[in-house]
Amino acid sequence: MRSALPSIPTGAHDCDLWVAEVAALTRPDRVVWYYDTPDERAALLAQSVADGKLIKLDPNRRPGSYLARSDAGDVARVEARTFICSESEADAGPTNNWRDPQSMRTELAARFAGAMRGRTMFVVPFSMGVADSSLARYGLQVTDSAYAALSMGMMTRVSRDVRTRIDEGAHWVPTVHSVGAPLADDDTDTTWPSNTDKYIAHFPETREVWSYGSGYGGNALLAKKCFALRIASVLGRDEGWLAEHMLLVRLTSPEGRPFHIAAAFPSACGKTNLSMLQPTLPGWKVETLGDDIVWMRPGGDGRMWAINPEAGFFGVAPGTGPGTNPVATQMIERDTIFTNVALTPERDVWWEGLSPAPAELTDWQGQPWQPGAGTPAAHPNSRFTVSASACPLIADEYFSGRAVPLDAILFGGRRATTTPLVVEAYNWDHGVFMGATMASEQTAAAEGTVGRVRRDPFAMLPFCGYNMADYWEHWLTISEQLDPAQAPRIFQVNWFRRGESGDFLWPGFGDNARVLAWICRRVAGQVSASSSPVGMLPTLDDLDVEGLDLTDEARDQLLAVNGADWAAETSSIDKWFNGFDGHVPTRILEQLEQLAQRLTAVHESGAKTVAGR
Ligand code: OXD
Ligand code: MN
Numbered sequence: 001m002r003s004a005l006p007s008i009p010t011g012a013h014d015c016d017l018w019v020a021e022v023a024a025l026t027r028p029d030r031v032v033w034y035y036d037t038p039d040e041r042a043a044l045l046a047q048s049v050a051d052g053k054l055i056k057l058d059p060n061r062r063p064g065s066y067l068a069r070s071d072a073g074d075v076a077r078v079e080a081r082t083f084i085c086s087e088s089e090a091d092a093g094p095t096n097n098w099r100d101p102q103s104m105r106t107e108l109a110a111r112f113a114g115a116m117r118g119r120t121m122f123v124v125p126f127s128m129g130v131a132d133s134s135l136a137r138y139g140l141q142v143t144d145s146a147y148a149a150l151s152m153g154m155m156t157r158v159s160r161d162v163r164t165r166i167d168e169g170a171h172w173v174p175t176v177h178s179v180g181a182p183l184a185d186d187d188t189d190t191t192w193p194s195n196t197d198k199y200i201a202h203f204p205e206t207r208e209v210w211s212y213g214s215g216y217g218g219n220a221l222l223a224k225k226c227f228a229l230r231i232a233s234v235l236g237r238d239e240g241w242l243a244e245h246m247l248l249v250r251l252t253s254p255e256g257r258p259f260h261i262a263a264a265f266p267s268a269c270g271k272t273n274l275s276m277l278q279p280t281l282p283g284w285k286v287e288t289l290g291d292d293i294v295w296m297r298p299g300g301d302g303r304m305w306a307i308n309p310e311a312g313f314f315g316v317a318p319g320t321g322p323g324t325n326p327v328a329t330q331m332i333e334r335d336t337i338f339t340n341v342a343l344t345p346e347r348d349v350w351w352e353g354l355s356p357a358p359a360e361l362t363d364w365q366g367q368p369w370q371p372g373a374g375t376p377a378a379h380p381n382s383r384f385t386v387s388a389s390a391c392p393l394i395a396d397e398y399f400s401g402r403a404v405p406l407d408a409i410l411f412g413g414r415r416a417t418t419t420p421l422v423v424e425a426y427n428w429d430h431g432v433f434m435g436a437t438m439a440s441e442q443t444a445a446a447e448g449t450v451g452r453v454r455r456d457p458f459a460m461l462p463f464c465g466y467n468m469a470d471y472w473e474h475w476l477t478i479s480e481q482l483d484p485a486q487a488p489r490i491f492q493v494n495w496f497r498r499g500e501s502g503d504f505l506w507p508g509f510g511d512n513a514r515v516l517a518w519i520c521r522r523v524a525g526q527v528s529a530s531s532s533p534v535g536m537l538p539t540l541d542d543l544d545v546e547g548l549d550l551t552d553e554a555r556d557q558l559l560a561v562n563g564a565d566w567a568a569e570t571s572s573i574d575k576w577f578n579g580f581d582g583h584v585p586t587r588i589l590e591q592l593e594q595l596a597q598r599l600t601a602v603h604e605s606g607a608k609t610v611a612g613r
Helices: 015-026 038-050 101-112 146-155 160-167 223-239 271-275 326-331 428-436 468-481 509-523 552-559 563-580 586-604
Strands: 030-033 066-068 082-084 120-128 137-143 172-178 199-203 208-212 242-244 246-252 258-264 285-290 294-298 304-307 312-316 337-339 383-387 408-412 422-424 439-441 453-455 489-493 529-532 535-538
Touching: 015 101, 015 120, 015 137, 015 160, 015 172, 038 066, 038 146, 101 172, 101 199, 101 208, 120 146, 120 160, 120 223, 137 146, 137 160, 137 223, 146 223, 146 312, 146 337, 146 383, 172 223, 199 223, 208 223, 223 242, 223 294, 223 468, 242 468, 246 271, 246 294, 246 509, 258 509, 271 285, 271 312, 312 326, 408 428, 408 509, 422 509, 428 468, 428 489, 428 586, 468 586, 489 509, 563 586
Parallel strands: 030 120, 066 337, 082 199, 137 172, 172 208, 258 408, 408 489
Antiparallel strands: 120 137, 199 208, 242 294, 246 258, 246 285, 294 304, 312 383, 337 383, 422 489, 422 535, 439 453, 529 535
């Protein structure tokens, strides 16, 4: 048995040699290259059904679709077991779990040794971005999970062509995944093999990912959070670009002007809904470019250019329905893999928020369920996985791979109080400060206490592969390559503010187009804004709320800047910055000081709240 992980050659490394080394360590029964051709896909789906790993849904109700049920202990990303193994601890920073790379390699070697016994090792060559585009990056995922291989086939661009490019010397990122459940000769497999011992380990210097013990989502589809965010953020730092946890959308105004908007929200805060929104304002058109990850880089023209490197959506099912996201509801009518949703007696799927609850169901754990059971039928982090080509609003760039020029960047979160519905940054540094200080109530996308407010800078807290404060510095530095007149404008948004009764003040969903329209009009120089201590707010006449059931009081509350809330906010930011061991850029500290001064000036003038009038 080997005692060390295979060494990973850098530069133009030989992928066959590497695959052989991984197989020698993990000892699978067989090694299969998986290119996700229609035939390979059909065969692997059929095999997964025969093995009891997938349930085929009724082809008349949900053609080409399947349901997977995970182990009850493997239902979300495991942030506590996610590691950044940089040479220096300071490079991982205080918001990541750091481990020394050498000792992690030894620890992992013990786990991976023989980990794939009795299983097939799939080797999946994938491209992030259309393979021909200059922004594309390649990788290989080795996995002993058919579910992961099938999901990668939808979430990334998997093909034999990528392997050819790699063989011809293109750079690629190696990623290894095992569910950590070897099978002895007479063992019968479980429906969802996994291990209570989990590791999601990243090696930023050698650009590798090793994931052990989980079959779920971001833990197992290594091209997504592990490569396209954690490793790519490091590539971006070293090469002058940015890898971001953002949706990407094109809005076209009634006058026919296109605007490209990228928006960062923490997990499960409505990025998928916003990327497919159906505007309630007449004349506005939306096209979807992506719902989770954006890679962006300054072009020679002083603008910021962006792509979505993914090829599919791994969306949260609960809350997705005809009222909240009719486009996604249509998109997942066929050719979708569902995970941890409920099953109807007719072999269709159901989750909370899709439709009124049917009289009887089988819940996500395979148990009988009836309305009023007191537990959700679908797990709160249950998911759909579907190719983005199925989205009725998908933009042409999905096929061409062309980058789009960004007009605006939004930072959002779930805040019951404090943050106004929309506020524009005074300048780039102020915008970076807004991103750096984002906070949100925790959702079910990761393990932890749902509802607790946590700072989630740039929605990248779990996804930045290096020191978070150095990442803010990188954001500041990148602006030097942008023309200030053409750089994306930065806004903070909050759809989730609540009134005194506890109800949401803003209707959200399709009505968020009203806020986006204001943002586009600001970019186009068509509307003014009024200054407040926290940024530029819409004037009452410019935010189109016609037809909404919104009282004047609610509108005031949505845009209010409450002195006491913001005093608490600035002192909490100050405390939090102190945890970064002097890494917080001076320009960001200056922004905090300026915010505090603006708040004091308003306070001294005697106002308790400042509304956007
Ligand atoms: C996701 C997440 O799955 O952010 O996109 O957790
Ligand atoms: Mn996400």
